[in-house]
Amino acid sequence: MIKTSIHKSLRVFGFDIVRFSREEQEEVYPPDFHTDEIEIIRQVRPWSMTSPERIYALIQAVRYVSTNAIMGAIVECGVWKGGSMAAIARTLLQEHDVKRDLYLFDTFEGMSEPTSRDIDYSGKQASKLMMENPDFRCADAPMVSVRKVLYETGYPKERVHFIQGKVEDTIPSSAPDFISLLRLDTDWYESTKHELVHLFPRLSQRGVILIDDYGHWKGSRQACDEYFVQHRIPILLNRIDYTGRIALKP
Template identity: 60%
Template sequence: MSFETIRQVKKFTMTSDERLFALINATRYILDKKIDGSFVECGVWKGGSMMSVAYTLVERQVTKRQLYLFDTFDGMSEPTDKDYDIFGSLAKKLLQKNKKQEKSSIWCYSPLEEVQQNLSQTKYPTENIIYVQGKVEETIPETLPNKIALLRLDTDWYESTKHELVHLFPKLVQGGVLIIDDYGHWQGCRKAVDEYFEQNNISILLNRIDYTGRIGIKV
């Protein structure tokens, strides 16, 4: 069913097939190993990645897990000078070159109502889908699950990624899965991840999914 799920969500995500496949496999792993906790995503755009999680859960007849979607639902937050891509281009300048409402823009703009409509296609119970609107630096840690089974970070920038790790990684349970979408592409994201694990003396193997995506299991 992986390829069918990818086909269903493809137009709702900029994520590669490899990263979607890894996310689907991670969801199955969590269910197979009976790892407790919610599924959390920071930076959702149109909701395609969490749709793939929801489809996989429905396929397994698991509908009581809570899905948390953190996003501004108004496009990207403001980057800093730490945020530049693998080619050295500053995120600030790239944002200035694009309009927020363009469908495939770097702005990743998608209003809340659109994301809710997209997630409804999965038939996952709406009462178990929690949308948290606003910058993660402002909404976290106000709204958090007690335990996290899967944590997917896709807000691109240094400040947001570091904030997410500080507050969310401690809630990721042992055996839980961490996915960093932009580790290879956005250098601010990479810096935030490397700093967090070094500063907290945490050992984790982040395996390469594709040129930018990384996945690891908390030990």
């Protein structure tokens, strides 16, 4: 009855409610997205929770480091099902740049525990959200499935490195000496700060850093702001969408 009343009210003004399928909704992309970019976004969609805008920015970042011969490997901290790194691999293949090493740092067993600093943009504690919503904890993807996603891209297997464990335990010992593109997506303050302390110095000058959670998680933002202020790094974090940020290392 409520639904019928809403329909009748809207029709008075010449409107109606129409149900669109998920596929129809996802076909709509910003007008400046090109066909090859949209194709990559569609290919990696099943393995990523990242917005089309953030994947687009990632694609452009990969093209930038490839075209400008920025030295170093590509590193991602927090890979979930591998969608973002798959987008990186597919873009490198398009650029005929297949000599870069790809490093995927993750527990491959789910998210580490948040601390009191980890609060979302609306003020909710991450620890409470994890207790209230079981699906929130399901950010795990076993290494075997992530490996399959990456290998299916066709990128040289010997160039893809899977580093399992908390980043606090695996970085810096398992990290490459030189990095051209650094993508941080571990959400929490402690892990993000650790990544910046040990990996940002290894990022090449004019290399790209992408921070997935800067807008959504206050802990991630705090870690970034603290690090750049403490080290007097004059960096401009450009907005990709409500949460993602991108910058070139000065």
